[in-house]
Amino acid sequence: MTPNSNETMIDVVVIGAGLTGLTTAHYLNKFNKKCIVLEKQIQVGGVIQSIEENGFLYENGPNTGVIGNTTVVELFEELAGKCELEVGGENVKKRFILKNGKWEHLPQGLKDAVSTPLFSMKDKFRILGEPFRPAGKNPHENLASFVKRRMGKSFLNYAIDPFIIGVYAGDPNYLIPKYALPKLYDLEQKYGSLIGGSFRKGFQKKTEEEKKVSKKVFSCVDGLGSLTKALHQSVGFENVILGADNITVQPAESGYIITYQNANGENCTIKANKVISTIGAHALAKTLPFIEKSAMSKMDSLLYTKVIEFALGWNTWPGIELDGFGGLIPSLEKRDILGVLYMSSLFTNRAPEGGALLSIFMGGVRRQDLIQLGDAEITHIVEKECKELLGLNTFSPDLFKIIRHNWAIPQYGVESGERFSTIAQLEKQYPGLQIGGNLRNGIGMADRIKQAKELAQNAL
Numbered sequence: 001m002t003p004n005s006n007e008t009m010i011d012v013v014v015i016g017a018g019l020t021g022l023t024t025a026h027y028l029n030k031f032n033k034k035c036i037v038l039e040k041q042i043q044v045g046g047v048i049q050s051i052e053e054n055g056f057l058y059e060n061g062p063n064t065g066v067i068g069n070t071t072v073v074e075l076f077e078e079l080a081g082k083c084e085l086e087v088g089g090e091n092v093k094k095r096f097i098l099k100n101g102k103w104e105h106l107p108q109g110l111k112d113a114v115s116t117p118l119f120s121m122k123d124k125f126r127i128l129g130e131p132f133r134p135a136g137k138n139p140h141e142n143l144a145s146f147v148k149r150r151m152g153k154s155f156l157n158y159a160i161d162p163f164i165i166g167v168y169a170g171d172p173n174y175l176i177p178k179y180a181l182p183k184l185y186d187l188e189q190k191y192g193s194l195i196g197g198s199f200r201k202g203f204q205k206k207t208e209e210e211k212k213v214s215k216k217v218f219s220c221v222d223g224l225g226s227l228t229k230a231l232h233q234s235v236g237f238e239n240v241i242l243g244a245d246n247i248t249v250q251p252a253e254s255g256y257i258i259t260y261q262n263a264n265g266e267n268c269t270i271k272a273n274k275v276i277s278t279i280g281a282h283a284l285a286k287t288l289p290f291i292e293k294s295a296m297s298k299m300d301s302l303l304y305t306k307v308i309e310f311a312l313g314w315n316t317w318p319g320i321e322l323d324g325f326g327g328l329i330p331s332l333e334k335r336d337i338l339g340v341l342y343m344s345s346l347f348t349n350r351a352p353e354g355g356a357l358l359s360i361f362m363g364g365v366r367r368q369d370l371i372q373l374g375d376a377e378i379t380h381i382v383e384k385e386c387k388e389l390l391g392l393n394t395f396s397p398d399l400f401k402i403i404r405h406n407w408a409i410p411q412y413g414v415e416s417g418e419r420f421s422t423i424a425q426l427e428k429q430y431p432g433l434q435i436g437g438n439l440r441n442g443i444g445m446a447d448r449i450k451q452a453k454e455l456a457q458n459a460l
């Protein structure tokens, strides 16, 4: 393929070589469709980047995924030999929530739930009545109100709020279950109850493929970056153009014309029958300039959280016992960090023997301002939080990295319905165009992988 040539007609151009774009291209290849992936950066992976340094293996973006659907299972089977799945240890079930400055176990079962200090006695009784409460009627009810109505306030404050911080770096008052947690919303709508619905779903017959969906937490033996590297290899290095700047798509008489500047600054053009975008909503207006402003505003108004991520490593760990997944901090606790993941406790080879690797998160929708602080100021905050929450007397990690994400996680708020219908309308109006990526179909890695296969199938 000659990127400077107008002669070749490519089947599909995929924009963005993050997990979604690469997985889409992997499936297009599998379905024998000729595709080219265009990526702005000079490396693949998007937010997924794993780095090995001085005996530590840390992540710059996501730390763990969930084997949450059949496509994730299938993808790892297809990439066998190129990247090795690593499932979190048994201690992954031990999760901690901070209450009144103390880490408490997140209850695992009914017995724990009865004795936990996280929830009020009133709400423990209230939960027993959950299956008998009527289903909500407002599809735009926010998550905070939804949970308070069904489970009670303490359940919202000390289970759902920290969960949402862990997944979305978000706020339950902003997120709408119908869009942000559709499975939860459907439990109420279809079965009338979250507890009853989960129970009944658990008894549904599963296919052999569905049985492999373990819901286990995963990474890869060499970090999550080995997944995107394996996808890069599977797609073919020659089919991924890195450093492609100012990508612009225009509809043509037949298909689309895509222009960009390559890594040498030369202008290039590709003709393609179909275009699949997997970039963030905020980058769409420049890339798809032919879309009317009113339609674009329904997409690029999507709120993304700003998150600061810290990778911290110790050759010898001097703090509290790190046996478990990690701890999350409810907003009521008014701390300056969102939570901490015990990466070296979950996966092998993350830190030297006897040492520790932690990932700490700061910012999120409630603290978008923190990203503007300088390195010295945020380091000071992390030091204070580590001393108070992780039992450190002194703060001298052997690895200390600050990773700033200005467009970390999209927040599926009340406007999401309009965004989804606008995308559906545009895809109808412009045959061959698909607007994928994390602006719809979920924010987690498992969602991205599932969407990618669907994008590839739709392009057939």
Ligand SMILES: Cc1cc2nc3c(=O)[nH]c(=O)nc-3n(C[C@H](O)[C@H](O)[C@H](O)COP(=O)(O)OP(=O)(O)OC[C@H]3O[C@@H](n4cnc5c(N)ncnc54)[C@H](O)[C@@H]3O)c2cc1C
Pocket (backbone or CB within 6 Å): 015, 016, 017, 018, 019, 020, 021, 038, 039, 040, 041, 044, 045, 046, 047, 048, 060, 061, 062, 063, 064, 065, 066, 244, 247, 278, 279, 280, 283, 287, 307, 309, 405, 407, 408, 409, 437, 438, 443, 444, 445, 446, 448
């Ligand atoms: C800090 C953080 C922590 C996370 N933690 C988890 C977690 O624990 N578990 C989980 O399941 N998920 C997590 N996620 C979410 C998960 O990482 C993402 O859903 C997934 O990696 C997104 O992949 P993507 O390909 O859709 O987007 P991206 O990774 O953002 O990739 C988009 C690609 O498009 C490129 N691009 C952008 N604009 C242009 C343009 N104009 N032209 C060309 N290319 C362009 C970008 O450079 C990038 O390579 C986390 C995300 C972040 C940021």
